[in-house]
Amino acid sequence: MNPVNELADELLQLKFTADPLYPSSLGIAGHGRRLPDLSEAAQAKCRAEVADVAARALALDPAGLPAEDAVTRALVIRHAKDIIDEIDVRLTEFTITDLMIAPAPQLLMALPMITLAEDDDREDHLARLAAVPEFLRTALERHRSGAAAGRVPVARLVRNGVAHLDRYLADPAADPLARQEMPEALAIRREEVLTSVVRPAFAVYRDALEAEFLPIGRPDEKVGVCWLGGGEEIYHTLSRIHTTTDRTPDELHQTGLDIIEQLSQEYAELGTKVFGTSNRAEIFERMTTDPAMRWESPDELLSSARESVTRAEAASPGWFGRLASQPCQVEAVPAAQAPGAPAAFYLWPSLDGKRPGIYFANTDRPHERDRFASEVLAFHEAVPGHHFQIQIAQELTHLPLFRRVVVPTAYAEGWGLYSERLADEMGLYSSDVYRLGMLAMDSMRAARLVVDTGLHAKGWSREQAMTYLRENTPMAALGIGNEVDRYIAFPGQALAYMVGRLEIQRIRATAEQSLGDRFDIRAFHDVVLGSGSLPLDVLADVVETWVDSH
DSSP: OOHHHHHHHHHHHHHHHHHHHHHHHTTSSOOOTOOOOOSSHHHHHHHHHHHHHHHHHHHSOOOGHHHHHHHHHHHHHHHHHHHHHHHTTTTHOOOOOOOOOSHHHHHHHHHHGGGOHHHHHHHHHHHHTTTHHHHHHHHHHHHHHHHHOOOBBBBHHHHHHHHHHHHHHGGGGGGGGSSSOOOOOOHHHHHIIIIIHHHHHHHHHHHOOOOOOOOTSGGGGGGGGSSTTHHHHHHHHHHHHHHHOOOHHHHHHHHHHHHHHHHHHHHHHHHHHHHHOOOOOHHHHHHHHGGGGSSHHHHHHHHHHHHHHHHHHHHGGTOOOSSOOOEEEEOOOOTTTGGSSSSSSEEOOTSSSSOOOOOOOOOGGGGGGGGGGGGHHHHHHHHTHHHHHHHHHHOOTSHHHHHHOOOOOHHHHHHHHHHHHHHHHHHOOOSSHHHHHHHHHHHHHHHHHHHHHHHTTTTOOHHHHHHHHHSOOOOHHHHHHHHHHHHHHSTGGGGHHHHHHHHHHHHHHHHHHHHHGOOHHHHHHHHHBBBBBBOHHHHHHHHHHEEEEE
16 A cells, blocks of 8 residues: 555544544444543544644655545645644534534434444444443533633523433433344343433433533523634634635625625526515515425425435436446434434445435424425435435545545535536426525525624624524524524534535636536536545646646
């Protein structure tokens, strides 16, 4: 193996050691008995080891490397810095929420998704369940350290986290941690562990959240990280990690405002066709209040999601030379997670082929969910969006595993958002109602630039963020609260979507201009998806090299 790939493998193993749930979810053996070690000592050790890998990668002269190795070297250096920066901002200390980025929800969402194909896998899984109390005790230690240093969570998000655990603990018969099929003897042992070890540990953690952190949590008026000590630097760091750019909060804020304004003409055109009005406020009113824009049942919502994915898979060969080898599965978000979960999300397939890529559609309270958003969400999360992006990357076996499974947020979410507009080019939207959904998602992602920077850089209150979304997007009331809470809990992540989409569109436009009649959309998409997940600047270089070769 060449030295660059060796460094890539070494960095990936450090990442797997820090978060053993990640390789388990990918179907990679050897990590199944462990949970992440959230302690400061473990993270300091990881930081030092990652910094050593980065230093050795920096010492390699890129001029003397083959093109693929030069790309891999750049990715190792970039991702090592991201790991170090994430450790330094100490997110573990103040991230308490019902989203899976927080310790307890991470377990309840991730553990049931791990495939247990062999008895050894199941024995490892029982050992991992027995490690839950220590994992949650360490999480509490980190929360307490953060609180002592003034890095306190947001009170509303703590309440959400407590409510999530209350739902979990109230229904042992529906415990997601008992979802995987097991032989009877092992299932009995698992239930004993869940009853005597796991659920009591979650109860202790839940009670500590309510007793210790809810009273000191930041109020709705001070939800952004800018209200924490060093908050400006924390947000700058997280913004850079998620966007792979150094664009300032002010630049991103203004970009969002500009796109919101530009969308008005498209709303006018579609609104006239669908509702007979070009007035944006009236269009939003109809989209958010008309009962015809809501679902009647969970089954109806899920059926629409499945039909959209099937239609997209059928049309894809005309737009992609390289296709995902396995179809995307569509399922409802598990009931315990659904109330606080987003409208939709994607779970990557396991590398061993034992679990497919899954598009989760949220069927909770369907009469409050936007019908018009169903198709655009499916195209973003499944096909040609994340399912193509992630499954195809996993199948690039000529690349080191690092490049097949490590995914910069701006590339992933930029591709997902690019796919929403690409679906329109592909003729996938079944009516103008669903094309309005495409505009609605554009509005939301543009508004994310405004709201995320507003909350975390400009000190906006939660209500200010909700007011902006109500006035500038056609989001349902149910979605607005959940969305804002997501932005509060996950600073900077919401910036990645529009930043990534704009850059992929810019790269494509440059290629089209350079190649003229020689531009092939299928070949372009194969280049974008055919090098693994790349930071935006590296992606631009890869496409430029492809253009030059033509």
